[in-house]
Amino acid sequence: MSELQDENKLVALRREKLGKLRQTGVAFPNDFRRDALAAELRARYGDETAEALEETAVSVKLAGRLMGKRIMGKASFAHIQDMSGRIQIFLQRDGLAEGVYEEFKSWDIGDVIGVEGTVFRTKTGELSVKASNIRLLTKSLRPLPEKFHGLTDAETRYRQRYLDLLMNEESRRVFQLRSAIVRYIRDFLSERGFIEAETPMMQVIPGGARAKPFVTHHNALGLDLYLRIAPELYLKRLVVGGFEKVFEINRSFRNEGLSTRHNPEFTMIEFYQAYADYRDLMDLTETLMRGIAQNLLGGTVVTHQGKDYDLGRPFRRMTVLESIIHYNPDIRAEDLAERESAAAIAAGLGIPVAAGDGLGKIQTEIFEKTVEDRLDEPTFITAYPAEVSPLARRNDENPFITDRFEFFVGGRELANGFSELNDPEDQAERFRKQVEDKAAGDEEAMHYDADYIRALEYGLPPTAGEGIGIDRLVMFFTDSPSIRDVILFPHMRPES
RNA sequence: GGGCCGUUAGCUCAGUCGGUAGAGCAUUGCACUUUUAAUGCAGUGGUCAUUGGUUCGAAUCCAAUACGGCCCA
Numbered sequence: 001m002s003e004l005q006d007e008n009k010l011v012a013l014r015r016e017k018l019g020k021l022r023q024t025g026v027a028f029p030n031d032f033r034r035d036a037l038a039a040e041l042r043a044r045y046g047d048e049t050a051e052a053l054e055e056t057a058v059s060v061k062l063a064g065r066l067m068g069k070r071i072m073g074k075a076s077f078a079h080i081q082d083m084s085g086r087i088q089i090f091l092q093r094d095g096l097a098e099g100v101y102e103e104f105k106s107w108d109i110g111d112v113i114g115v116e117g118t119v120f121r122t123k124t125g126e127l128s129v130k131a132s133n134i135r136l137l138t139k140s141l142r143p144l145p146e147k148f149h150g151l152t153d154a155e156t157r158y159r160q161r162y163l164d165l166l167m168n169e170e171s172r173r174v175f176q177l178r179s180a181i182v183r184y185i186r187d188f189l190s191e192r193g194f195i196e197a198e199t200p201m202m203q204v205i206p207g208g209a210r211a212k213p214f215v216t217h218h219n220a221l222g223l224d225l226y227l228r229i230a231p232e233l234y235l236k237r238l239v240v241g242g243f244e245k246v247f248e249i250n251r252s253f254r255n256e257g258l259s260t261r262h263n264p265e266f267t268m269i270e271f272y273q274a275y276a277d278y279r280d281l282m283d284l285t286e287t288l289m290r291g292i293a294q295n296l297l298g299g300t301v302v303t304h305q306g307k308d309y310d311l312g313r314p315f316r317r318m319t320v321l322e323s324i325i326h327y328n329p330d331i332r333a334e335d336l337a338e339r340e341s342a343a344a345i346a347a348g349l350g351i352p353v354a355a356g357d358g359l360g361k362i363q364t365e366i367f368e369k370t371v372e373d374r375l376d377e378p379t380f381i382t383a384y385p386a387e388v389s390p391l392a393r394r395n396d397e398n399p400f401i402t403d404r405f406e407f408f409v410g411g412r413e414l415a416n417g418f419s420e421l422n423d424p425e426d427q428a429e430r431f432r433k434q435v436e437d438k439a440a441g442d443e444e445a446m447h448y449d450a451d452y453i454r455a456l457e458y459g460l461p462p463t464a465g466e467g468i469g470i471d472r473l474v475m476f477f478t479d480s481p482s483i484r485d486v487i488l489f490p491h492m493r494p495e496s
Numbered sequence: 497g498g499g500c501c502g503u504u505a506g507c508u509c510a511g512u513c514g515g516u517a518g519a520g521c522a523u524u525g526c527a528c529u530u531u532u533a534a535u536g537c538a539g540u541g542g543u544c545a546u547u548g549g550u551u552c553g554a555a556u557c558c559a560a561u562a563c564g565g566c567c568c569a
Contacts, residue, residue, distance in 0.1 A: 009541065010506055010523060068532075075529035092529060109522075123530045146507035146521050148533045153507085155564045167507095257497085260566085482565095493563065 010143045014108055018139045032114035032137055036060040039084030041119060042127055050121035062129060063114045068147055071105055088128040089115050100134060110140035158490050174478045178486055180296050181474055185269055188288055194245040194271060199234035201227060208232030210444040212255040227253035231270050236420060237455045239272050239463050247271035260482040264491050267470040274461040278403045281417045281464045282380050285407055286315050292477060304410050304479050311378060319383035323371045336363055356440060360385025375408035390430045390446060392418035414473050417466030424456035
């Protein structure tokens with residue numbers, strides 16, 4: 001059976017129409033130029049009366065996709081949608097050149113058309129364009145989803161995002177807001193003197209995070225390479241090189257499962273500032289979060305999954321240990337201070353404790369299990385154990401912990417920052433510990449990065465750095481329950 | 497990786513106790529010069545995810561597989 005016969009009849013019919021277009025001229029013309037967008041017309045003429053519009057009779061050229069068609073004999077209404085939104089067009093047989101109206105009647109919903117006409121207001125008050133000329137610019141062969149219910153099937157929305165964007169205003173809003181958030185962050189840092197950098201995504205030694213990497217292969221070099229799990233170590237090399245304020249917004253890759261919070265490739269911003277510490281970055285983070293809300297959402301209150309979060313109030317700050325005790329009134333500080341008693345608490349919570357796990361690791365796991373998802377209000381958690389923070393600077397008073405924070409809101413970690421470890425000998429020691437862990441079977445443990453140590457030996461100025469998960473940040477600000485709703489093309493298993 | 501749920505027309509969805517497959521929208525034809533989920537009349541459209549099993553008979557019951565969703569790890 002040929003592909004054509006096999007095809008849906010709706011498609012076959014449209015393909016026939018395309019065949020006729022090919023015979024009569026250029027089937028896919030690209031000589032139409034528009035001079036207006038739907039939303040611009042609404043903004044400029046939305047408040048003008050029908051009489052005023054009729055008097056000025058403003059001429060416009062619009063282009064967009066035909067999204068609705070109402071034919072009433074010798075007159076028709078239709079809606080076209082462009083990147084700014086929709087607007088109605090009105091056509092009368094006698095207002096168009098000979099035969100054009102009949103052509104229009106044969107066009108299909110989904111076709112891309114160009115319209116010339118004048119702005120007016122209909123009897124029912126809708127701002128519209130009365131067409132004086134109309135052209136088919138791109139024939140659409142496949143029928144769009146239904147006009148009223150639209151496209152709701154999650155799988156189709158993710159696999160065929162173009163349909164989702166075409167049909168769902170909410171989806172357009174999410175990705176427009178995502179773009180605005182990224183731009184805001186870029187401007188925010190640029191205004192503060194940060195330089196934007198692009199560091200390798202293919203790395204010989206994957207570093208900067210605890211995660212399993214993807215492996216790829218370079219044929220000419222005969223070399224396995226890893227897709228980066230974080231840009232961190234390269235950005236700090238740039239600080240060594242004198243880029244004292246530097247940032248990067250781009251993809252990292254982690255070879256782990258998929259969920260509503262994890263996509264194998266995800267976008268992070270990391271930024272580093274010399275002569276600053278983790279407290280400076282907490283302040284900066286607070287300013288940034290508040291700024292996004294105020295500038296892009298119009299106020300400091302963010303609604304996420306049915307709850308309101310006021311980013312206008314100062315964010316709560318507490319240490320890992322304080323938070324454990326706060327959320328677990330039955331756990332005593334003394335019991336968290338010794339490995340043995342802490343391990344007993346962990347065991348009681350069903351957390352598996354390995355022989356090699358130190359007190360810091362155990363504390364962190366108790367924190368993750370009993371506190372993280374309850375950190376609803378915007379909160380900085382500080383004082384993470386050095387054991388779980390192999391790149392962070394130790395606290396001056398208490399070397400067991402680091403000068404580090406994570407930022408949580410809505411029960412999710414959005415950011416991780418710390419004063420950077422710039423002692424090359426301590427860093428080398430911690431890499432060696434990671435290598436031991438890796439040898440003992442910890443697949444997420446870090447590699448020893450000798451070049452990074454060499455860079456530190458030249459001297460990394462005292463620096464603070466931070467990473468923010470852009471996808472999760474966008475989830476929060478766009479009220480999206482799944483990371484797939486904020487990634488244009490989320491990872492899916494191949495079809496069939 | 498585990499548990500639960502889903503997959504029926506292009507889209508959104510019904511489908512009772514196992515008895516030859518339904519609606520709305522879209523689409524086709526006709527009518528209609530201010531409609532907006534246009535309207536009226538008449539049509540077309542199906543590998544019921546896939547494979548196997550049970551049965552006289554399977555969209556429906558059973559099993560496996562694929563893909564997806566939610567929850568858990």
